[in-house]
Structures are given as C-alpha cells and as structure tokens.
Amino acid sequence: MRYSPLPADQFIEARKRLTAQLKPRSLVIVHSNDIMPTNADGTMGFTQNSDVLYLSGVDQEESILVLFPDAADEKQREMLFVRETSEHIAVWEGEKLTKEQATNLSGIKHVHWLQEFETNFRQLMCHAGHVYLNSNEHQRAKIEVESRELRFARRCRHEYPLHSYERLAPLMHDLRAIKSEHELGALKEAIRITDLGFRRLLKFVKPGVHEFEIEAELIHEFVRHRASGFAYPPIIGTGANACVLHYVTNNTECKDGEMLLLDVAARYGNYNADLTRTIPVNGRFTDRQRAVYNAVLRVFRACCQMLRPGVIIHEYQKEVGKLMERELIGLGLLKRDEVEKQDPEKPLFKKYFPHGTSHHLGLDVHDVGDTWKPVQPGMVFTIEPGIYIREEKLGVRIENNILIGAEKNIDLMAGIPIEVKEIEEMMNSR
Numbered sequence: 001m002r003y004s005p006l007p008a009d010q011f012i013e014a015r016k017r018l019t020a021q022l023k024p025r026s027l028v029i030v031h032s033n034d035i036m037p038t039n040a041d042g043t044m045g046f047t048q049n050s051d052v053l054y055l056s057g058v059d060q061e062e063s064i065l066v067l068f069p070d071a072a073d074e075k076q077r078e079m080l081f082v083r084e085t086s087e088h089i090a091v092w093e094g095e096k097l098t099k100e101q102a103t104n105l106s107g108i109k110h111v112h113w114l115q116e117f118e119t120n121f122r123q124l125m126c127h128a129g130h131v132y133l134n135s136n137e138h139q140r141a142k143i144e145v146e147s148r149e150l151r152f153a154r155r156c157r158h159e160y161p162l163h164s165y166e167r168l169a170p171l172m173h174d175l176r177a178i179k180s181e182h183e184l185g186a187l188k189e190a191i192r193i194t195d196l197g198f199r200r201l202l203k204f205v206k207p208g209v210h211e212f213e214i215e216a217e218l219i220h221e222f223v224r225h226r227a228s229g230f231a232y233p234p235i236i237g238t239g240a241n242a243c244v245l246h247y248v249t250n251n252t253e254c255k256d257g258e259m260l261l262l263d264v265a266a267r268y269g270n271y272n273a274d275l276t277r278t279i280p281v282n283g284r285f286t287d288r289q290r291a292v293y294n295a296v297l298r299v300f301r302a303c304c305q306m307l308r309p310g311v312i313i314h315e316y317q318k319e320v321g322k323l324m325e326r327e328l329i330g331l332g333l334l335k336r337d338e339v340e341k342q343d344p345e346k347p348l349f350k351k352y353f354p355h356g357t358s359h360h361l362g363l364d365v366h367d368v369g370d371t372w373k374p375v376q377p378g379m380v381f382t383i384e385p386g387i388y389i390r391e392e393k394l395g396v397r398i399e400n401n402i403l404i405g406a407e408k409n410i411d412l413m414a415g416i417p418i419e420v421k422e423i424e425e426m427m428n429s430r
C-alpha cells in the first residue's frame with residue numbers, strides 16, 4: 001500500500017467512544033461518498049467520507065458501516081458492507097478489499113457484500129428506536145449536490161417515517177476534534193513530507209521560475225515520499241498574487257524583488273498538513289518585507305501562547321485582531337486615532353487581515369469541531385496570521401500546525417524554517 005493504515009485498534013476505540021454516547025436501541029448507518037462525475041464518462045478521483053475513515057479505516061467506494069450495539073444477534077452489532085470483488089472488477093479496476101482484508105483493517109468481524117445490506121437493514125429497522133444518520137454539518141460547507149448519505153436519509157424518512165432520526169454529525173465532530181496518538185503519527189508524517197517539499201523549494205526558487213514549476217517540484221517530492229498528493233489545491237502566489245487568498249491558478253513568473261507566498265502541504269494516510277511560508281524570490285528580504293514578515297511572525301508566536309485549553313476560538317480571534325491592529329499601526333498601515341474611533345463591528349485591521357487565524361486540522365483540512373466549545377488538550381489547530389497589502393503587491397502569511405497540550409502546546413512544524421535568517425541562509429547556500 002502507498003501508506004501504512006492506522007492499526008485496527010484506532011477504529012475499534014473510535015467506535016467504542018461513539019457507541020457509548022448513543023441512546024438505547026440506536027442504529028448508526030454511515031455511507032461512503034459518491035464518486036463524482038465530470039463530463040462524458042469521466043469521473044473525479046474518489047474521496048472517502050471522513051467519518052467512514054474515522055470509524056473503520058475503509059478507503060473504498062460504496063462501503064457502508066452499520067452499528068447497532070443493542071442488536072439481539074451479536075453478529076449484527078457491528079457490520080461492514082463492501083463491494084463484492086469479481087473477475088470483471090479485478091480486470092477493470094484492480095484489487096478491492098476482500099472480507100478478510102476489511103476485517104483486518106477495521107477490526108469489524110462481520111463483513112458482508114453490499115447486496116446483503118437490504119435484508120440486514122430491514123431487520124435492524126424493525127428493532128431500532130433511534131436512527132443516527134450522517135450529513136455534512138461543517139459550518140462553512142457550501143453543498144449543491146445531494147450526497148449518498150442524504151439520498152439515504154431521504155429514503156429512510158420516506159420508508160420508515162415513524163422512527164426517531166438523530167444527527168450523527170455533532171457526535172462525530174466532538175470525537176474527531178481530539179486526536180489519538182495514531183492519528184498524530186499520520187499527521188506528523190504528512191508534516192515531515194511537507195517539510196521536505198519546502199526545503200526543496202528553498203533551493204529551487206529564484207527570479208524567472210514560474211509558480212507552476214514550483215508546484216511541479218512539490219508534487220514530485222510529496223508523492224515520492226508516499227503522500228497521496230496535495231492536502232488542498234496549492235496556493236503559490238508571487239507579488240500581488242499573494243494577496244488573493246484563494247489563488248490557485250499558479251501561472252505567473254516569479255520576479256526579482258517579489259515575495260512568494262506558499263500555502264502548500266501534503267496529505268499522507270488521509271491526514272492533512274497545512275503549511276504556509278512566505279519567502280523572497282531572490283533569497284533576500286528588503287527592509288520593508290522583513291518588517292512585514294516579522295510583524296506576522298510576532299503575531300504567530302503570540303497566538304501559539306494564546307491558543308490554550310479553555311479558550312473559545314471566536315474570542316481568541318478578537319484578541320488576535322487587537323495584536324494585529326498594533327502591528328498594522330507599527331507598519332504605518334493604520335492610524336492610531338482612526339483605530340480608536342473605529343466601528344467595533346467593522347474593525348479596520350480586516351482590510352489587511354481578512355481571514356480567521358485558526359481551524360481544526362485532521363482528516364479534513366478545515367477539520368470538523370465545534371468552535372464555540374472550549375479548546376481542549378489533544379486538539380490540533382493551524383495558526384495562520386497574515387498581512388496582505390495590495391497597494392504594495394505584498395502578502396505575507398505564516399502557518400504552522402499546533403497540538404494543544406495540557407501543560408504546553410507543541411508546534412508540530414517547529415522544525416520547518418521560519419526565521420528570516422534561516423530562510424535567507426538556506427536560499428543562498430545552493
């Protein structure tokens with residue numbers, strides 16, 4: 001396999017923690033994602049549903065996980081349904097999970113072919129009181145297509161209107177927000193590979209290279225170290241492009257004197273790193289670039305101290321705004337008297353720092369987790385302040401991934417060059 005799967009214990013424990021929270025006589029059904037069509041007979045690559053991954057490790061389309069801890073028949077308490085392998089599938093699509101492989105991977109003893117789902121579903125529905133179904137409840141998701149899980153929810157409500165339906169998503173969000181040692185292992189590997197990619201770039205970037213050439217260097221480094229690829233579409237923006245927050249066209253030549261923003265990271269074993277560094281194309285910061293860079297770095301370092309157990313992300317964000325205000329005044333971008341008079345609902349710093357500072361990270365890049373609940377040890381967040389000055393064609397963001405600890409936070413990216421001096425030395429020692 002390209003990546004080492006997490007041990008089955010990880011998934012056994014995750015299911016135990018989930019089922020401990022269910023109401024009596026509850027049935028949980030979790031579906032894989034669809035394979036999305038493109039045009040003609042084309043399809044996008046398969047992206048597994050993160051909750052299926054979290055509860056079973058099964059990275060295969062059309063799989064269904066069924067949990068019914070109170071089932072009278074012990075064999076129906078935990079079941080996995082997967083596509084039946086066949087000669088035809090072997091020839092056209094290659095290897096699919098056998099029942100034995102699915103059991104070894106997930107720790108689920110009772111694995112069935114998909115065609116046995118309907119009979120089991122009918123039987124369990126006749127005994128279930130509550131049915132937990134899944135849906136995407138990420139607060140910033142914009143969804144225009146109906147997912148497999150929503151199609152299934154619609155069907156359930158139509159065929160079994162008298163059951164009590166429950167939302168699985170809030171339970172999954174709480175569980176997934178706290179990372180286990182095994183999960184951290186995969187995340188650290190994604191970060192290690194990301195580090196290798198960034199170091200390769202420090203030796204590669206120079207005036208005249210195009211952003212897409214940098215993208216090509218990275219994907220080579222990531223994939224040869226067993227990453228499945230980029231964790232998200234890479235943002236490689238030189239000069240003014242660095243001020244476009246979701247810039248992904250990566251088609252511009254990097255020019256002497258510009259700063260280059262790199263929001264680029266690897267995905268390994270379904271876990272995502274999320275790194276941003278901003279470097280001078282010619283290997284030397286100007287005084288102004290260094291001043292802006294160090295302002296962002298100071299905010300970054302302060303955030304690493306502020307994001308501690310008990311903090312509410314939305315309140316922390318307001319505090320970060322105040323730090324940013326001071327830095328922007330120091331850089332001559334805001335005036336103190338205007339800041340004092342500003343409408344608190346529309347703080348002036350947002351012109352130069354319009355995005356959030358931290359999000360959960362894990363199986364998804366903007367991972368699930370209730371940001372109105374206090375931060376807890378075991379959570380992993382990004383810290384990613386930035387200053388974007390469009391009129392100067394200069395954008396700087398710095399982003400690391402931080403594990404919240406009971407005693408202190410651990411910067412999982414502490415080894416990746418971040419200081420002006422380190423970056424300059426590495427860029428000039430090629």
Ligand code: GLY
Nearest residue numbers: 232263274365384
């Ligand atoms: N790369 C996406 C983000 O930083 O949130």
Ligand code: MN
Nearest residue numbers: 263274275399
């Ligand atoms: Mn990022």
Ligand code: MN
Nearest residue numbers: 274382384399
């Ligand atoms: Mn991020």
